[in-house]
Amino acid sequence: MVTMSEVAKAAGVSVMTVSNVINGHRYVSDATRDRVLAAVDRLGYRVNVAARSLRSGSTGIIGLAVPDIDTPYFGQLASLLIERAARLGYQVVVEQTGATRENELGALAHSRVRRYDGLILSTVELGDEDADQLRSDLPVVALGERLSGGHAVDHVAMANVEGARDATRHLIERGCRRIAAFGAQPGPEVNANSLRTAGYHEALTDAGLDPSPELAVPCAFSMAGGAAAARSLLAGGIPFDGAVCFTDTVAIGALRALADHGVAVPDEVKVIGFDDVEQGRYTVPSLSTIAPGHSEMVDAALRMLGDRIAGRRGEDEHEMFTGPHQLVIRQSTGGP
Amino acid sequence: MVTMSEVAKAAGVSVMTVSNVINGHRYVSDATRDRVLAAVDRLGYRVNVAARSLRSGSTGIIGLAVPDIDTPYFGQLASLLIERAARLGYQVVVEQTGATRENELGALAHSRVRRYDGLILSTVELGDEDADQLRSDLPVVALGERLSGGHAVDHVAMANVEGARDATRHLIERGCRRIAAFGAQPGPEVNANSLRTAGYHEALTDAGLDPSPELAVPCAFSMAGGAAAARSLLAGGIPFDGAVCFTDTVAIGALRALADHGVAVPDEVKVIGFDDVEQGRYTVPSLSTIAPGHSEMVDAALRMLGDRIAGRRGEDEHEMFTGPHQLVIRQSTGGP
DNA sequence: TTGTAGGCGTTATCAC
């Protein structure tokens, strides 16, 4: 392993001069710089980041903890984050929690966190009761909904209520009267399910429609979940003419199940998702959805993390950002 | 930041004893161990990996360079790799190259590589002419096809020729006679396109069918690419009754375009993909495909990397592994 | 403009 002192020896200068050249500091003559760079090239010297980290106290690495990266939503999130972080000079370690509370806590608690300058934690199962754990010395930004606010974390959220409300309202405007909600799960907890359920109910109530409990079908946020939810209604003979799916993956699964049962979308049932994953442009029919402002969310998360790493915000000042949301109309609700 | 020496002081022992406890070494009495662990807990001590890395010379980090992680194929690859690597005690830094040769080389050349114990490089644009660059002091495993073999790298590949041949043969057995290839690009280079094209031709020839150049449509390995390829045939009025798509994403795009043109799959045209991404189970119709043995490939890559990191293989001994492939029959070719 | 000394936190070695 080539070290600075070997380069220094080869170039006939001191270690410090090599360091200055490597880090682009001033006060190095052109001649010296050239000699050093030549030696660097010749010997194949590369900075040892471990030593640099030890010295500087920072690692240049951000952790990203998500349930599973092989999922359209989290894949897109990770892709954006890695790209933007790279521009800021950070690399990203991806941890998969499998959406278990245990692993989400693990991402915080494990010794490995000493490796990160900051952590972006996409919480799914982490609830209010765990918020204390987030008070670590590690800068953390929570990305998700399972926190009711007022907690000791910076937080980036989606417009869950408003998005689900707009999606439901859109179906109502398109003439639907019996609108199912796939992924619904009313409850006191603050999470994507309950917030979107609230938005769904809000739109129904605003339109003078009665929420029918049998149309609020809980399901996993996955294609399999969406397919199962749709099948359960179809098999039960419960009529519906619209489906608000709480994620695009749920919607894709629902489209699949509807196709299996020979139900025409959008003619007999209109379907809308939530997330605006790229996939939705290519389903048959293409999928209407709520775009939750991924790009803005990633930017906000990085900005918050950067501020905190740099100590630009006090221990007890916490920021909150909600992504802008937008209705995207495609074929599954009668769009072009 | 709590250090070992603070813990040592609190527990009334030396730093070395703390280190021994942390690392589970022998020769520590139970009483001492308990005292140390209590102090660790009380002070919230966490190992500083930078210092440990500096000392040990290894980082516990593997790099994974892929074109874009927000893609079903690479997402699945990354997910599997992160999971398996975690079990081996490694974390994974994901780099996105955008499939440019420049960035793929960058993943190798940049100073940052000193951060990795090893690198898994999913080559797309890196060709034979770059193989020399792979001769770095960093353990590297190439995952992909753009290398003709005999090079100075460990290499994990897919059964491209055989997979494409089996896919094509399957369409022929199902009665197709004018079979398009979306993503085809014959040529002397060794890459996924040309190898799969070769397999496609092989199956046609074996069956006594003439490869018709107008049916070999080059396209990007993406949904947009597949849609464009299918549209170009449809718009050109070129008849075809089968389509071998060189990736599942291409196939999903093709399904979309066929649906737009009112072409029934599988009745009028049978479609098969390559990769077996989860998505393909939920398309309408569900997608027949070639499963390339992802799991085995990831295991092989990690094993090779591990061997090399541990120095269990000589500088000039290089290994090569080809994943097992399997035909998966779903609705798009008349399956259940 | 260049060089010297010291320490970041950890662990291997070797005494005790």
Next chain:
DNA sequence: GTGATAACGCCTACAA
């Protein structure tokens, strides 16, 4: 069983 010491490679001060 436990502890003192010396590195690992780099960079901030300070000195020359």
